[in-house]
Amino acid sequence: MTRGTFISFEGGEGAGKSTQIRRLADRLRADGADVVLTREPGGSAGAEQIRDLILNGDADRWSPITETLLMYAARRDHIERVIRPALGRGAIVLCDRFADSTRAYQGAGGDAPVSLIKALEEHVLGATIPDLTLIFDLPATVGLARAQARGGEARFESKGLAFHERLGAAFLEIARREPQRCVVIEAAGDIEAVAADVWSAVSSRLGL
Numbered sequence: 001m002t003r004g005t006f007i008s009f010e011g012g013e014g015a016g017k018s019t020q021i022r023r024l025a026d027r028l029r030a031d032g033a034d035v036v037l038t039r040e041p042g043g044s045a046g047a048e049q050i051r052d053l054i055l056n057g058d059a060d061r062w063s064p065i066t067e068t069l070l071m072y073a074a075r076r077d078h079i080e081r082v083i084r085p086a087l088g089r090g091a092i093v094l095c096d097r098f099a100d101s102t103r104a105y106q107g108a109g110g111d112a113p114v115s116l117i118k119a120l121e122e123h124v125l126g127a128t129i130p131d132l133t134l135i136f137d138l139p140a141t142v143g144l145a146r147a148q149a150r151g152g153e154a155r156f157e158s159k160g161l162a163f164h165e166r167l168g169a170a171f172l173e174i175a176r177r178e179p180q181r182c183v184v185i186e187a188a189g190d191i192e193a194v195a196a197d198v199w200s201a202v203s204s205r206l207g208l
């Protein structure tokens with residue numbers, strides 16, 4: 001079966017992932033690639049509806065376990081309707097957040113059991129695992145300040161500094177445990193410098 005390339009962008013709030021993923025999409029498209037730029041939670045019509053439920057309301061609207069189940073319901077719809085069809089036709093799928101965000105936000109940041117998250121990964125993701133994951137690393141204080149200046153959905157931003165510091169550590173731990181899949185991107189630099197690091201990781205890892 002022809003299979004495309006699956007790249008996820010991960011990290012805490014305000015790390016610049018969304019700006020960088022758009023730039024990477026533009027650059028790959030300019031080279032003639034078939035690129036699908038998508039995001040989680042969301043990325044399909046049903047998953048975008050679940051996104052509205054997850055991201056709006058009070059910080060404690062959902063428990064970490066309920067959030068995990070909502071994330072995975074959204075993720076399954078996104079995988080079935082968008083990600084797998086795109087990979088099947090050979091496209092490059094760029095996804096702004098994916099399963100590592102659940103490990104970090106609901107697992108390390110909240111207290112959803114690792115065994116639950118692992119079981120969902122096994123049954124819901126199957127073989128649909130990124131070929132490359134870029135983990136944007138930025139001190140939580142800097143990222144939160146940037147995210148607050150930008151505005152928008154604030155449910156997770158309102159969870160406090162200790163929560164966001166646990167997330168940053170969790171993402172770095174994922175990168176340490178899975179070095180064949182993950183590359184850490186130092187996100188504190190200016191947009192051009194970060195874009196250059198993203199390109200170098202993508203081109204060298206995947207030989208694009």
Ligand code: TMP
Nearest residue numbers: 040041071097098101102105106156157
């Ligand atoms: P965004 O701000 O990058 O669009 O992401 C939306 C929020 O959803 C962000 O605060 C992180 C959170 N999130 C989780 O808590 N778990 C997940 O699995 C995903 C994909 C996102």
